[in-house]
Amino acid sequence: MHCFKIYKDAESVAQAVADYIYKEINTFLIDKGVCHIALPGGTTPARCLELLAEKQLLWEKIHCYVGDERCLPVADPERNDSMIRDRLWSRVAIPLQNQHVIEAERGPEEAASLYAEILRDIAHLDIVLLGMGEDGHTASLFPNNPALDDPRPVVPVYHAPRPPAERVSLGLSTLREATLRVALVTGAGKREAMAQLRAGATLPIAQLGNISWFLDEAANA
Numbered sequence: 001m002h003c004f005k006i007y008k009d010a011e012s013v014a015q016a017v018a019d020y021i022y023k024e025i026n027t028f029l030i031d032k033g034v035c036h037i038a039l040p041g042g043t044t045p046a047r048c049l050e051l052l053a054e055k056q057l058l059w060e061k062i063h064c065y066v067g068d069e070r071c072l073p074v075a076d077p078e079r080n081d082s083m084i085r086d087r088l089w090s091r092v093a094i095p096l097q098n099q100h101v102i103e104a105e106r107g108p109e110e111a112a113s114l115y116a117e118i119l120r121d122i123a124h125l126d127i128v129l130l131g132m133g134e135d136g137h138t139a140s141l142f143p144n145n146p147a148l149d150d151p152r153p154v155v156p157v158y159h160a161p162r163p164p165a166e167r168v169s170l171g172l173s174t175l176r177e178a179t180l181r182v183a184l185v186t187g188a189g190k191r192e193a194m195a196q197l198r199a200g201a202t203l204p205i206a207q208l209g210n211i212s213w214f215l216d217e218a219a220n221a
Contacts, residue, residue: 004213010186018051028126038065041080042131044186053091068140068169069102108156111168116154125178132185136193136203140169175208186216195221
């Protein structure tokens with residue numbers, strides 16, 4: 001079932017999610033000896049990653065994956081892996097081989113295929129950290145986009161409603177198969193999408209299965 005936790009503001013949400021992810025990563029490390037986690041782009045998740053970087057974790061046993069990527073040149077500041085590297089990877093002792101980036105500069109089809117090969121090395125993701133757009137999209141799975149119906153583990157995305165139009169995203173199947181899904185949602189702009197979701201609308205993020213939701217008061221509907 002969905003679990004909703006409400007906090008005063010965006011900073012409180014970022015701190016709560018960082019604390020929660022820290023605890024869950026350690027649980028997976030105790031149970032399995034390894035943890036596979038997918039990370040999002042976005043402003044609110046960025047603060048959460050900064051706070052996670054302050055915690056003591058066995059990063060050599062943690063593998064990080066990018067939930068979606070924009071088809072832009074390597075190191076472009078608008079790429080999600082640029083943000084994740086700046087806010088997290090550059091601040092912790094995580095081995096380079098544990099930083100699994102999407103080679104989106106190769107184009108949607110080739111990049112999706114290459115990333116699917118990486119994911120085949122694991123049974124499924126342990127944790128997926130999610131953001132949500134005002135239209136209810138998550139990763140780069142947008143409403144009414146054909147990528148939502150693509151059964152592949154990693155999907156090419158065309159005609160995204162905001163630039164760049166070409167992207168690569170973990171597919172719906174991969175996100176559904178993850179052991180734990182955590183959504184971090186803040187700001188009044190998300191309130192309408194949350195109201196639709198609670199009313200049963202089939203927004204992209206609502207199609208993933210059970211989610212642990214962390215919301216601020218402004219986003220809560």
